[in-house]
Amino acid sequence: MVTRKPKWSIFWLVSYAYSSYGTQSVKYSLILYRCKACKCDIKITHGKGDLVKHEYTSKHTKSCVSTVGQKTITSMFAEKTKEMTTEMRAKEAEIRIAGFVAEHNLPFKIMEHLPDLMRAVCSDSAIAKKIKCGPTKIKSIITNVTGETHRQNLIALMNSNKFSLIADESTDRSCTKNLCLVARINCNNNNVKDYFLALIPIHDATGAALFEHIIQFFNKYGIDFKQNCIGFASDGANNMMGGQNSVVSRIKELIPGIFVMKCICHSFHLCASYACEKLPEEVEKFARYVYNYFSNSPKRTEELKEFQQFANVSPVKMLHPSSTRWLSLESVVTRLLTQYGALTLYFTDKASSKKDQAAFSILHLLQQPFCISLGALTSSFKISFASSNSALWSSARR
Template sequence: MASKKPRVMQKFNRNWMEYSSYKAWLRPSNKGDYFAFCTFCNTDLSIGSAGKNDLFRHTKTNKHINSSPGGSSSQTLLTDLFSNKNIEPVKRGEILLAAFIAEHNIPMNVMEHLPQLLKNVCPDSQIAKSISCDRTKTSAILKNVTGITAKQMLMEKLRNLKFSLIVDESTDRGCVKRLCILARFFESKVEDAFVCLIPLEEATGQHIKKVFSDNKIPMDNFIGFAADGANAMMGQHNSLSSRLVAENPHLFVLKCVCHSFHLCASYACLKLSREPETLIRDIYSYFNNSPKRTGILKEFQQFLDLKPHKILHPAQTRWLSLRAAVCRILEQYAALKLYFTEAALTDHLNADSILFRLNNPYNKLYLEFLEFSLELFNNMNKLMQSERPQIHKLHNNMVTVYKSLLECYMDDEYVSRTEAGLIQIDNPRHYKPIDNLYLGAKVSASLASTNSNTLNQDDIKAFKLKCLDFFIEGAKQIKKRYDFSNDVIKEMQFLDPHVVKSRKINSLVALAVKFPNLISVNELQQLDTEWRFLRNNKDLAPDESEDVETYWCKVTAARDPANYSNQLYPTLSKFVSAILSLPHSSAAVERIFSSINLIKSKQRNRLNTTTIEGLLHTKQLIGAKPCYSLEVDNKLLLKFNKNMYD
């Protein structure tokens, strides 16, 4: 007997959505390929057995007939809604509810119940009764009303202003790799604005060019680019930056200083003993997720009058985490030794091993050295993570950090009299004697204490040699990643109000000629003339507390006394506004990825790229104010009418 043919299940066919009888309500279902979704009934339909016949049978049900726009109950609802005099407040309420969802990263499923809750809380309010905003409509508002409005406002700015792009790649919780693009521009202040997310397997310049062409943004407005140091971003051949430079030869390209300094510190730490870092991780793992152990440690902390701080985790990818973890271990060192002395009596395997390393004086010396040396890298890192413009401070701060590191092991006079880029960092002739190395105040105090008499002199010398290797490697990595002969960044110090006041820069031509896309040859003399007049204008002299943005806004707003409708310094203002938009790091884009991790959580891991973009643009539209203060103007209401009801 022949076996029966296996039953073939019918999958959803997107071509059905083009049929006139199904077009208005048929959508794909999130439940799978064997289901369809009816937007009128807000329900999933099983189509696996009969396909289109299942859809046809559904159109004949009372529920579908009553829910459709031609049905009795739905028709009455729409008539009441559009004839209601309070229709604008209803739309405003729905937009604000969607903004509330975006601001607080709340799952959109909440909107299945929140409108009904409002009706029960405010039974006498006609607006509350008229609000009908479930998860589908909320998602549509975020994407097609608030999100697209914020994006269009941004694109309008990019069409008229000079800007830089800050980009980075990351993979989210759903294992989706995306390229995130931010724009940095100056308009009364420097702003970092989210542009878009692009799912991709490999970043290419075509993605960015498509953003420009789709939004009619002139390529000439694109003047700066920043990213991390990955080969895909900053490689010499066929990288994203090399392709962009091929399209825009005068593009200012900067490798992220924060990423670079993190790598410098990481490579330098490899020259030290690995035992102190392993000790930090083992101590964290010992107390992690153990309330009992943490509680006992608190008793020892109270006994020694120490603050009951938790042990920190030195994450591999966190720029500033290692030094914070080192400082916490040193702060709690006495309490930890007491705790593990007691714990070693019962936990012979883990606690005994940690206690042995805590009692090793050289491990404490290494921790004290790391606390001092990593601060040099972290201070620069913190400065370059600022949202405010720091491009004018970049060179001087790099030189300061670099020479401060060199003076720990090189002759002070040689370092001070030699230009940073010309210092021979690996020439032993300029090294200090091994006993004169500066390893930090705590290390010096520990070595000078009476307890140091028990330390072996050969081991102390080995410790100092490893610290010397740390300094040399750190200096090599900084010199490798930053070009101290780069006059472009060096000359940007003219932006500093104190430099303007000092009158030490006579001309801006040397910098301006490197940006022919900003200042033409015919404008060079006018730029210099305005600069020299500004230096002597006492009415525009900067205050001591005036920051760079406030000062240049004041200069830009200055008017010509002969013709008040004209700027006093038009060419200089144009040039400065462009230079202020240049990036000093790519830290801003990392903040977007942090926001994405809050948006696409374990509970919301099915959000697609379009929805995430809508949420991020809505957050940008809301700004720093709470969502209820969002001004729902005619622009938003027109977008609501066009994209939600058309």
């Protein structure tokens, strides 16, 4: 009797869902079935029946159960790569948040709550769940990551382009003296930009000490300032711009021919200060008296609003004439001129009662010839000093 050898058919695996367990195997010229779960070869002399029979054996059942939770090497690497990608994107997000905080001058304290808010809003984001940055970490990122990278880029820019140095020494609120350095760089295509360079704590503000701090900074970061520094600007203080024993005198010895320029704001301040010495004192007294009269009295402020509405002017508050800010009186005088009519009506009404001596004194100042001439100027030409398109500034530009 001649027996017919069954032929292997790939449809056996498809029909019986064996494709995940085994494949065809050829061994000793026999067609066998290689079971991946049991890791053995099975004869298929009787065709599909041998596959079905092997499927229900205890050995195959136990082997299949043990391999259900196993992961392939490819899937393990894929998950690891995905996890690494999420970690990297979370770090990138933290750097971007740090840049946002620095760019908009936000307090570091908001980072105590911002990550929790992001996780709550973006609850389905794997990146938001991995963002963990508090105030200390954000400060460290700004100082050691983005700040250091920006410094390196700026140093490279200064070594490859001509630049001018702008310096100023000041004292902060904690009574700590600092030397601020700003670099004005002429980049490609004559694109001039200002870059914050350094804020150096100092103890001695003499010309020699400030010059030594500047030189030490350039030497520390390898900046070729002798070759590329073409200009220096600062305020008109003697330790900065003095003819002898100052920062400028030492820089000129080191870099002959360097262009030096004093601060224009300081020059304007000196001009304005000397000019104001020729003005009557009543003008500044009037500005201070008016502010003090309304500053601590909500009742008077509300009463003034009625006269402002009657005079058809904006119901705004009076400004404080600061004695420490340059040209601060300009905005104060502007406000007084725009409110001149309302103030005259208000203090005339208050002084008529003869009980408010402060109002009577202010009304007396309002009636001074100099103040009257200013009031006539505003009423005649309708000048709005608070507007950038005013007739006064337009005529000055022409």
